[in-house]
Amino acid sequence: MTATTPDQSAAPATSALRCEGLSKSFGDLQAVKNVSFHIERGETYGLLGPNGAGKTTTISMVCGVLARDEGEVLVDGQSMSSGSVDVKSLIGYVPQDLAIYPDLTASENMRFFARLYGLSRNDANSRIDEVLDTIGLSDRAGDLVKTYSGGMKRRLNIGLGMLHRPKLLILDEPTVGVDPQSRNAILENVDQLSGEGMAVLYTTHYMEEAERLCDRVGIIDEGELKAEGTRRELVSLVGEHDRIQIEGAGDLEAGVAAVRDLPAVREASVAGQVISLIVNEARNTLPELLSTITGTGVQVRSIDVAEPDLEAVFLHLTGKALRD
Amino acid sequence: MLRVAVAIAMKDLRQRLRDRSAIILALVVPFALTFIFSQSLSDVTGGEVTFDYAIADLDGGSASQGFIGALRELEQEDVVSLRIATTREQAINLAGEGDVQASFVIPADFSEAVATNEAVMIEVFGNADAPIGTTVAESMAERFLQEVRAVQASIATAAGNLAEPDFDALATRAAEFPNPITVEDVSASRKELDANTFYAAGMAVFFLFFTVQFGVTGLLEERRDGTMRRLLVAPAPRSAILLGKLLTGFVLGVVSTAILAVLSTFLLDADWGSGVGVGILIVAGVIAAVSITALVASFANSVEQAGSALGIIALVFGALGGSFFPVSQAGGFIQQVSLITPHSWFLRGLSELQSGGEVVDIWPSVLALLVFTAVTAAIASRRLGKAVQA
Numbered sequence: 050m051t052a053t054t055p056d057q058s059a060a061p062a063t064s065a066l067r068c069e070g071l072s073k074s075f076g077d078l079q080a081v082k083n084v085s086f087h088i089e090r091g092e093t094y095g096l097l098g099p100n101g102a103g104k105t106t107t108i109s110m111v112c113g114v115l116a117r118d119e120g121e122v123l124v125d126g127q128s129m130s131s132g133s134v135d136v137k138s139l140i141g142y143v144p145q146d147l148a149i150y151p152d153l154t155a156s157e158n159m160r161f162f163a164r165l166y167g168l169s170r171n172d173a174n175s176r177i178d179e180v181l182d183t184i185g186l187s188d189r190a191g192d193l194v195k196t197y198s199g200g201m202k203r204r205l206n207i208g209l210g211m212l213h214r215p216k217l218l219i220l221d222e223p224t225v226g227v228d229p230q231s232r233n234a235i236l237e238n239v240d241q242l243s244g245e246g247m248a249v250l251y252t253t254h255y256m257e258e259a260e261r262l263c264d265r266v267g268i269i270d271e272g273e274l275k276a277e278g279t280r281r282e283l284v285s286l287v288g289e290h291d292r293i294q295i296e297g298a299g300d301l302e303a304g305v306a307a308v309r310d311l312p313a314v315r316e317a318s319v320a321g322q323v324i325s326l327i328v329n330e331a332r333n334t335l336p337e338l339l340s341t342i343t344g345t346g347v348q349v350r351s352i353d354v355a356e357p358d359l360e361a362v363f364l365h366l367t368g369k370a371l372r373d
Numbered sequence: 374m375l376r377v378a379v380a381i382a383m384k385d386l387r388q389r390l391r392d393r394s395a396i397i398l399a400l401v402v403p404f405a406l407t408f409i410f411s412q413s414l415s416d417v418t419g420g421e422v423t424f425d426y427a428i429a430d431l432d433g434g435s436a437s438q439g440f441i442g443a444l445r446e447l448e449q450e451d452v453v454s455l456r457i458a459t460t461r462e463q464a465i466n467l468a469g470e471g472d473v474q475a476s477f478v479i480p481a482d483f484s485e486a487v488a489t490n491e492a493v494m495i496e497v498f499g500n501a502d503a504p505i506g507t508t509v510a511e512s513m514a515e516r517f518l519q520e521v522r523a524v525q526a527s528i529a530t531a532a533g534n535l536a537e538p539d540f541d542a543l544a545t546r547a548a549e550f551p552n553p554i555t556v557e558d559v560s561a562s563r564k565e566l567d568a569n570t571f572y573a574a575g576m577a578v579f580f581l582f583f584t585v586q587f588g589v590t591g592l593l594e595e596r597r598d599g600t601m602r603r604l605l606v607a608p609a610p611r612s613a614i615l616l617g618k619l620l621t622g623f624v625l626g627v628v629s630t631a632i633l634a635v636l637s638t639f640l641l642d643a644d645w646g647s648g649v650g651v652g653i654l655i656v657a658g659v660i661a662a663v664s665i666t667a668l669v670a671s672f673a674n675s676v677e678q679a680g681s682a683l684g685i686i687a688l689v690f691g692a693l694g695g696s697f698f699p700v701s702q703a704g705g706f707i708q709q710v711s712l713i714t715p716h717s718w719f720l721r722g723l724s725e726l727q728s729g730g731e732v733v734d735i736w737p738s739v740l741a742l743l744v745f746t747a748v749t750a751a752i753a754s755r756r757l758g759k760a761v762q763a
Contacts, residue, residue: 112606134608142606146599152388164380165607193391209603 065248071120093249095263103272104252141215151195166213184208200231291331292361304347320370374613381617399584399629403576410572427456427476429464434484474506475499573637579696582687588622611761626659646726657742661715664749671756
């Protein structure tokens with residue numbers, strides 16, 4: 050299988066999630082443009098894109114929170130709309146920001162959502178115990194959430210999403226603003242869920258998370274799904290090229306402008322203090338690159354040459370760095 | 374849908390109880406204010422009053438005994454407490470030192486003046502710190518003197534027709550006239566609440582408008598805190614989310630008002646009237662309050678904005694509706710304007726019950742409260758759909 054554009058993707062009729070031609074505009078701004086993708090049971094699908102790319106808008110339409118202008122959303126073969134109460138019970142949702150009640154305990158938070166999802170008392174009790182154990186909050190289950198650390202709140206935020214054993218779990222940038230230790234715990238939780246057969250839709254602008262967690266990744270920018278596929282398939286879009294990252298000081302924009310016209314340079318961008326380049330044969334090109342960049346007054350502090358990754362793919366597809 | 378609404382209401386109630394602000398606003402503050410108002414302002418709002426007076430009868434005649442007899446009758450009704458002074462100076466001192474609110478001094482030739490058709494007077498000395506008691510004393514004396522003057526006119530007429538008029542007999546007859554001084558308890562006929570009940574009910578309905586807003590403003594809080602998005606993703610119809618919030622306000626309103634009624638009955642001796650009638654009035658008042666606060670909240674974009682708007686509405690309605698002073702005593706335009714508030718109808722219904730009315734007597738008040746509900750709920754329902762969004 051090779052990386053494909055969305056319109057070419059083929060999905061089985063009973064995918065956990067199937068989106069076809071989703072579009073949404075806010076006034077003159079078209080936030081999502083004809084986005085199509087599908088997720089199979091037990092698969093983790095990543096929507097990778099920078100802030101403002103259209104990830105949350107896409108998810109809002111998938112969840113039925115936002116009415117779509119065009120397109121179709123099928124969850125486990127059933128059409129989703131804002132009034133689709135039954136279909137919503139198939140989805141678990143973990144919002145980017147904490148969506149928990151700090152004046153309640155973790156158990157009370159879970160019991161409330163268990164009621165909303167129609168779990169019986171016995172089922173809720175056993176499921177709450179399971180989930181609390183999974184997210185490592187069993188010993189603090191009776192404490193008010195407002196006494197929790199940030200990481201514990203994040204874990205509870207995720208636990209609430211998977212409480213009712215959804216067929217599709219949607220996580221909207223769950224690690225934003227999270228310390229490295231809690232981030233690791235979250236990623237392990239998500240890994241475990243997909244291992245249990247749950248379909249996962251995971252949005253992020255962290256390339257490392259998408260590479261670590263996702264079976265397939267859709268790259269989204271400016272409301273368009275630019276490409277999707279496995280990591281290998283996406284990287285192959287870049288071709289036999291190398292990725293060079295140069296950390297430096299000075300006018301990096303001037304440095305990038307100077308090297309952009311070199312024949313070996315395919316893509317060039319600046320993010321913070323780092324110049325990202327996709328080049329032909331880094332080993333032969335590097336001396337000329339460094340000479341050109343330092344010639345603009347940029348002081349080079351470190352150089353990293355690597356195989357192309359999703360960052361390089363994003364750069365290749367959009368002409369800009371993922372964290373611009 | 375009801376399952377979801379009840380789940381949301383139970384969650385909200387648990388949060389509100391834990392937060393304690395609802396308890397303070399719904400129970401502690403209104404009860405404390407009721408206590409303070411009823412203790413400090415009962416004399417001016419119709420509470421039972423006994424006026425302490427002294428009288429110095431320097432005349433000792435039949436006419437002066439008529440006045441003292443009239444005061445004694447009021448004393449038996451606990452309207453007046455009477456002390457006897459032997460001299461004019463003693464009467465003046467009793468009033469001046471605050472031992473009594475006012476003193477009457479009947480001059481030595483009072484009965485003779487009555488009989489001989491001369492000018493008559495009763496001196497009244499009041500304590501400066503008891504203006505109401507003094508005014509009442511002046512009214513009593515003036516009222517008696519008016520009657521005496523009428524008797525004098527009769528004596529003059531009779532004397533003109535008699536060859537030898539018996540002035541003593543005429544004066545005695547004049548003294549036997551029906552008690553010229555009357556203090557009527559008009560509260561029953563005017564259907565006014567006693568002070569304790571008035572302030573308990575007034576504060577209850579005033580703070581009701583703050584209490585029930587904990588329900589509907591919960592919609593805005595869920596939006597602010599990001600939990601609304603989670604609710605909307607759950608299999609919860611938007612109407613159930615809205616119903617859950619309204620239910621929260623309703624339960625908080627009914628429970629807090631009912632507790633205030635019970636507390637004020639047992640601790641402040643308030644008399645709310647028939648339990649069934651009070652229950653109906655409370656329910657009708659609470660749903661009117663819930664609907665009005667829902668309408669106001671539907672125009673707000675934030676919790677703070679809603680809180681400010683609802684605070685203003687509660688204050689204006691409370692003042693107009695008679696939560697702080699009995700608007701029914703004001704009469705005229707203010708009384709008419711007060712009818713645009715549910716507070717006025719709630720208090721009016723309670724007055725009916727306290728004056729012995731039955732449940733059927735409060736239907737006009739209940740109907741008015743239901744009209745408030747219908748009108749505001751109709752408008753709010755069109756707008757609140759927008760509030761149930763992420």
